[in-house]
Amino acid sequence: MAVINYIEKHLKTFTVKSHKHNYWEIIYVTEGVGTIETEDKHIIEYKKGEMICIPPYLSHINNSSIGFKNIHFTIEDWNPPIQAPILIPASDSLKDFYTILKLAYRYFHQFPIEHPISLAFTTSIEAFLNELIQQSTAHNITQIIVHEIINHYTESNFDLDEAYKLVPFSKEYIRKLFIKEHRISPSKFLLQKRLMLAKQLLSKKEDGYLRINEIAATCGFDDHAYFCRVFKRETGYTPNEFQLKLLTDNKIYTPEILKP
Secondary structure (H helix, E strand, O other): OOEEEEEEEEEEEEEEEEEOOOOEEEEEEEEEEEEEEEOOOOEEEEEOOOEEEEOOOOOEEEEEEEEEEEEEEEEEOOOOOOOOOEEEOOOHHHHHHHHHHHHHHHHHOOOOOOOHHHHHHHHHHHHHHHHHHHHHHHHHHHHHHHHHHHHHOOOOOOOHHHHHOOOOOOHHHHHHHHHHHHOOOHHHHHHHHHHHHHHHHHOOOOOOOOOHHHHHHHOOOOOHHHHHHHHHHHHOOOHHHHHHHHHHHOOOOOOOOOOO
16 A cells, blocks of 8 residues: 655755655646756756656756745655656646645644545545556657657658557557547548648649649648548548639638538
8 A cells, every 4th residue: 555654845945956765756846947857867847737756766856947846745655657757747637636735735744644534645646646647658658649740741651650669559559549638540630630731732822832733742642533532521622622612712721711
């Protein structure tokens, strides 16, 4: 069973010298910005509303040019699904965690560690930590896929399977995480990025604008006929119809225009 064995606050502080703990240290930032540097040169930049989890026996330094405030605690007999330091980004869930943490701080300074109220707070905090880490890990995984798609979606030879290989999890697991977080599959996200660019190019009216087959190639489609079929299926218009409609209405494409 996990036990919180220490909980305290930093009032406005600029530097905490190199130190380490026998247990996981959790730091919730209540004010300011700064960096934590570990003995293996891993640097975590943090700001107000974020949280850092640091493994046991890992020396680290905390620095801030403007000063920081936080609530920090150590927790023993906790076995999270991570081994390295991790930053938990600000979120509604983390705000709720902070509400519990503030109450825990108050009561841990009134009752001993083994008191039922202290143990109840520990149980809640442990459950929250596990969920927050899972959410953060999922976010990091999907952001790798998003980054790869954004950087390569205009390349017709871009292979989404190569992006999956950058993450040490199965393709199906990554796909499910992506859908859960973005409410769309990676392949659909890739297609939407290509079609959005196509719509923007189709709306250009200046002399020398691209032909349909050139737009298809520019947007990552190496088959003109396939591009036209997909465009019609997704928008309700052929590329020519879409372009004619925009030209007739004298409009530039925005995502709100021509929703079928």
